[in-house]
């Protein structure tokens with residue numbers, strides 16, 4: 399324990415640097431993942447067959463072990479001179495995040511009360527109006543929880559970034575492991591966990607803000 | 619706007635939900651579709667606004683085929699109250715009602731006024747309710763908002779699928795009364811679906827009786843009650859339908875203008891004898907109602923005793939024929955005067971009128 403505190407106080411600069419690195423990988427990947435995942439989800443939501451296929455494919459991506467995916471990324475991106483560093487880490491993270499994002503979006507949009515959609519159609523709303531004014535606002539809480547699970551998962555996955563020189567909190571864990579330095583591992587684990595917990599809480603709050611008021615009321 | 623359904627059929631796969639129905643839906647009237655669960659009422663409504671595509675036959679609005687009308691435009695001109703109400707849970711009462719006016723590009727101010735007007739029409743206090751969300755409303759309040767929403771853009775046609783289904787009997791009765799008043803003002807072409815024969819008789823100008831995708835009988839409410847075409851229809855309307863209808867018929871619609879009235883100060887025996895009806899209504903000098911006497915009674919009395927013997931029973935125009943029949947039966951008479959709030963004689967209700975075919 400003494401070692402741990404000593405380590406932190408001596409290395410706080412590098413800790414902050416890697417923490418920021420870690421956050422930037424997630425921070426860059428996340429907007430892409432959200433935009434791609436949510437829009438794909440919304441586009442395919444009305445089409446059960448296509449949804450099934452796409453969810454299946456993105457599910458397959460997720461089963462690729464993360465070191466392998468990072469490896470593939472290095473090979474694929476090498477010709478563009480981007481085989482190491484942040485780009486492959488960011489792209490891998492986007493790919494991992496897609497499944498929960500797409501699946502939650504599809505479920506969210508499809509789980510809407512059929513009668514509400516019918517009422518909207520019956521009033522002469524066009525499909526895109528129904529999407530924007532009815533489906534998306536009602537699906538938002540569920541979509542957000544998809545985003546949340548992607549982000550929390552992403553915090554963990556991004557630790558692998560260490561292996562491809564992307565930096566991040568993985569450094570403490572994996573370098574610590576290879577050097578058998580328990581205080582380094584502990585630093586990495588605690589920071590990763592704390593970051594996950596914090597982001598989870600933060601997005602939970604965001605979910606609450608973004609949820610339409612009419613959905614939060616539990617009846618008076 | 620009148621609607622015609624012509625040989626309309628809807629098949630879901632092999633199952634025929636609506637089977638070759640033909641029906642004329644009169645302009646500015648309430649046409650009720652009634653029948654047991656699963657007989658095709660909702661399917662018929664949804665074909666009218668194009669939510670369900672017909673398999674065969676055709677639908678005409680003002681003689682124009684539904685195929686020639688843009689479905690989006692059509693639906694914006696048709697108010698639709700779906701069976702499950704379907705209020706948007708993330709929108710408050712105001713926003714729910716404002717949807718179609720906004721789609722039509724109304725100005726915010728016009729929408730605001732319209733919503734206040736509509737909420738009063740359906741008997742909801744605007745101030746109290748306008749910012750409430752569906753979850754904060756009772757079942758009956760939701761249905762009222764549903765009706766207000768359907769009326770929002772002043773559509774020419776209203777399709778109402780069991781709009782009062784979720785409401786307890788007492789409040790349902792009240793809503794029906796309110797609805798009759800509303801229709802008196804707005805005069806829309808309304809297709810109204812119900813399970814409840816009492817509701818059908820009360821609200822319907824015409825009734826179509828559905829059974830397993832077919833129409834057993836359609837016609838004026840009174841015709842259906844008087845002359846049920848078959849066992850199915852007579853079972854549906856039950857035994858006392860004819861008497862029951864009296865409760866729903868307003869006196870003002872059955873007033874007979876052919877009555878005898880004289881000023882009491884100007885009445886002499888000869889004038890009274892000349893009156894061709896068996897009853898004479900007496901008025902004061904301002905033509906206000908004083909009372910009524912049968913000719914038989916008049917012949918037994920001297921002129922100065924008329925006033926003391928006058929029968930003062932009467933009904934108001936918003937009374938029902940059941941009220942009139944009640945007075946007739948309890949007093950043993952066959953004519954009841956209808957008197958306005960200003961005490962003027964509007965006419966009389968006669969026994970024959972009540973039990974005559976419309």
Ligand SMILES: Nc1ncnc2c1ncn2[C@@H]1O[C@H](COP(=O)(O)OP(=O)(O)OP(=O)(O)O)[C@@H](O)[C@H]1O
Nearest residue numbers: 630633635654655656657658659660661662701813
């Ligand atoms: N989309 C559909 N696919 C298959 N069958 C359907 C569909 N919609 C309705 N049906 C069937 O068509 C028949 C008529 O349905 P409809 O909803 O018109 O009945 P209804 O008269 O409105 O009944 P209720 O009084 O219970 O509302 C029912 O047997 C129903 O199961």
Ligand SMILES: [Mg+2]
Nearest residue numbers: 659660701779
């Ligand atoms: Mg129905």
